Amino acid sequence: MIRFTPIALLALAACTQTPAPATADPASGAQCDATPIQKLIGQAGDPATVESAKAASGARTLRRYESGSALTMDFRPDRLNVEVDAGGKIVKLSCG
Numbered sequence: 001m002i003r004f005t006p007i008a009l010l011a012l013a014a015c016t017q018t019p020a021p022a023t024a025d026p027a028s029g030a031q032c033d034a035t036p037i038q039k040l041i042g043q044a045g046d047p048a049t050v051e052s053a054k055a056a057s058g059a060r061t062l063r064r065y066e067s068g069s070a071l072t073m074d075f076r077p078d079r080l081n082v083e084v085d086a087g088g089k090i091v092k093l094s095c096g
Contacts, residue, residue: 030078032059032095040093045084053093054080067091 037053045064054062059080065071067085075096083092 030058030060032057032078032080034080034093034095037093041090043090045082045088045090049090050082053082057093057095059095 034057037056040049040053043049050062050064057080060078061076062080062082063071064082064084067083077095079096081092081094081096082090083094085091
């Protein structure tokens with residue numbers, strides 16, 4: 001049987017790391033704003049449309065995914081997320 005003393009628990013707790021908050025790259029000043037591109041919802045999520053949405057939002061990076069896909073939970077303020085349905089139409093545009 002393993003016993004954990006309060007000191008052992010404190011030592012284990014001290015080993016955990018808290019992730020640093022994500023921030024935009026200060027050198028580039030890149031920050032995504034999905035507000036001006038919300039009019040694209042319902043349109044085809046083809047590469048040309050998605051790239052123009054990226055440029056209009058000010059995002060440096062892009063993530064296009066189908067609804068229900070598994071995604072990482074990392075927050076990137078300079079990333080545009082484009083969610084498309086099974087037919088390839090844009091259903092959601094967000095930053096992060």
